[in-house]
Amino acid sequence: MSSTPSKPISTPVQACTPTLPGFTCGLDATLRVIAGKWKPLILYFLAQGGPTRYGELRRAVRDVSDKMLIQQLKELEADGLVKRTDYKEIPPRVDYSLTPLGLSLAEALVPLCTWGTENLDEVTRVFARREAGNGGGR
Amino acid sequence: MSSTPSKPISTPVQACTPTLPGFTCGLDATLRVIAGKWKPLILYFLAQGGPTRYGELRRAVRDVSDKMLIQQLKELEADGLVKRTDYKEIPPRVDYSLTPLGLSLAEALVPLCTWGTENLDEVTRVFARREAGNGGGR
DNA sequence: ACAAGTATGCACCTTTTAGTAAGTACTAAG
């Protein structure tokens, strides 16, 4: 008994088409594309900075290693989100920019960015607690 | 010479506040909160289904194990996105729902979900290629 | 000649994340 809560919330938040060929929903598909520690940041940086040379990007996305940056850029390129331009010069000169698809994805990231900015204090508190929690843990 | 490209693109995509206390930007903060294979899906399911019992949730988010589901729910709860209600009954009865903060985050996920749905064919193609690439891999 | 900068590749290792399987305390059904 009891069951059948049938108590939909006031704000439905519809948009997620269920049971698709390989993904649970569109959200799932998107998340797999941007999975990777640096991808959203790269996308975001390119959306704001336009075509950027490898070295610049590396200095911009601080804390990223060569291996990681190259790897993520390769995947983004293979996924059709980023365009790599090799000027075939010596010493090497290469730059990266967003494709229209990449740009549209970067735009879809904006609300997440806004949410993070608006709730920054909440989020910061949460993470402080997390780090306090495992204090000295090993 | 050469340097100073100063070549901003036509579509700025502004919204990312740079250099914050612990996060690169709001986007970074958000991504850390929803990091975890099942979190966005849980958030999304709860946004659409309202208060849901543990068992239901587990059956809804297929392929998730007890360990993972519980773990992610605990983190979401600790992060103030999900509310856990324990009815203190025997046998145990517990349900989960979104807090206002969780709901607002679920709403911010909508554009990503839309993007994924709109570009589903591109994304599907990309993943097909990825899997073809490591053909026979193990 | 040597150090530094350019964009990348590769091998190796550590950390993080996820999955499996079992166990707990208790009840209701058979």
Added chain:
DNA sequence: CTTAGTACTTACTAAAAGGTGCATACTTGT
């Protein structure tokens, strides 16, 4: 008494993700 169901917990293991550092081929500056 056995089985199933509820909501979890814990220990162990496998796999993925990420990091470090060295190597390349070539140029320019000291």
